[in-house]
Amino acid sequence: MLALSCLLILAAVVMYFVARAQSSSRLRLGAVAALLGGVLFGIASSVYVVSAYEVGVPVTFGKVGAPMTSGIQLKAPFTDVTSFSTRPVDLNLSDEDVVEVRSSQGGVMYAEVTVKWAVIPAKAVDLYRLAGNEAAIQQRLVYPDSREIVRNVFARHTSEQGYASAREQINAEIGRLIKERLAPRGVDVTAVNLRNVKPSDALQKQIDRKIQQKEATERAIEATRTAEEESKRRKIEAEGIARANKILDDSLTDKVLMNQCIEAYRDAAKENPVYAVPCGSGDGTPVIVDGSSRN
Numbered sequence: 001m002l003a004l005s006c007l008l009i010l011a012a013v014v015m016y017f018v019a020r021a022q023s024s025s026r027l028r029l030g031a032v033a034a035l036l037g038g039v040l041f042g043i044a045s046s047v048y049v050v051s052a053y054e055v056g057v058p059v060t061f062g063k064v065g066a067p068m069t070s071g072i073q074l075k076a077p078f079t080d081v082t083s084f085s086t087r088p089v090d091l092n093l094s095d096e097d098v099v100e101v102r103s104s105q106g107g108v109m110y111a112e113v114t115v116k117w118a119v120i121p122a123k124a125v126d127l128y129r130l131a132g133n134e135a136a137i138q139q140r141l142v143y144p145d146s147r148e149i150v151r152n153v154f155a156r157h158t159s160e161q162g163y164a165s166a167r168e169q170i171n172a173e174i175g176r177l178i179k180e181r182l183a184p185r186g187v188d189v190t191a192v193n194l195r196n197v198k199p200s201d202a203l204q205k206q207i208d209r210k211i212q213q214k215e216a217t218e219r220a221i222e223a224t225r226t227a228e229e230e231s232k233r234r235k236i237e238a239e240g241i242a243r244a245n246k247i248l249d250d251s252l253t254d255k256v257l258m259n260q261c262i263e264a265y266r267d268a269a270k271e272n273p274v275y276a277v278p279c280g281s282g283d284g285t286p287v288i289v290d291g292s293s294r295n
Contacts, residue, residue, distance in 0.1 A: 048073045048081050055121040056081040057128040067124040084119045084127060084134045088190060091115040091142050099150045107159035108200040115146050115178060116191040123186030130185055141185060149177045159206075163197045170194060 049072055050056045056068035060079040068081065075081065093099050094112040101109050119127060119137070131137045153174050154162050162170065175192035182189055 101154035103159040112196040127186040
């Protein structure tokens with residue numbers, strides 16, 4: 001635009017002198033129009049409009065100036081302005097960009113991560129020096145640093161922690177490290193989401209074998225516990241029977257047995273009024289039971 005302004009002013013000067021020599025009013029009007037056009041284009045080249053949610057970085061002959069905020073800004077005609085959007089951007093590490101990680105045990109997993117980031121307006125100059133333009137920020141800074149940190153964090157955890165028990169802890173650690181890495185460079189990481197962790201085929205087979213071994217161990221433990229409880233039950237039952245037998249043995253004296261024998265034959269003597277009862281140890285006289293006395 002500045003070059004066009006200079007050409008129009010030069011054309012206006014030439015047309016003015018030609019018009020003066022030829023006394024041509026048409027050339028004079030053309031010279032005036034060219035001069036006005038040159039001035040307008042010159043003014044336009046000194047004004048730059050920074051859109052909303054953007055920040056501009058002015059560069060004049062290789063020298064980087066202070067960031068420009070949203071609105072109309074004045075600049076030197078030879079100054080170029082590079083704009084950076086301050087809106088949040090999502091970096092999706094999935095599909096072809098999925099991160100292949102290894103646990104501390106060597107197990108291979110595939111982590112899908114989303115990193116939400118935005119440009120820090122006050123540090124737009126630092127970003128310009130590091131990346132050069134908005135498109136290069138993600139490819140040169142956010143993308144490689146995020147993948148590196150994801151790999152490093154998973155390498156400090158076991159396979160089981162990576163795909164199951166420590167997912168939230170790993171997600172928080174990845175988010176913290178990415179923020180600490182990118183914030184000094186002018187990138188504000190607002191959120192990190194560890195969406196999915198998928199074990200490789202080889203690791204999945206190891207997981208399945210481990211689950212089967214664990215289930216077999218649990219079944220063996222349960223069988224052992226059941227056998228121990230059954231053994232205890234039988235022992236308690238045997239001890240109870242032994243105690244009952246001992247009590248019975250202690251209570252059945254010869255006299256008690258004699259009385260029980262007599263009572264039994266007394267009932268039998270109802271049909272035979274006189275009944276010989278063979279009770280006792282067998283070395284004494286038989287007891288004669290008279291069943292008629294009960295009537």
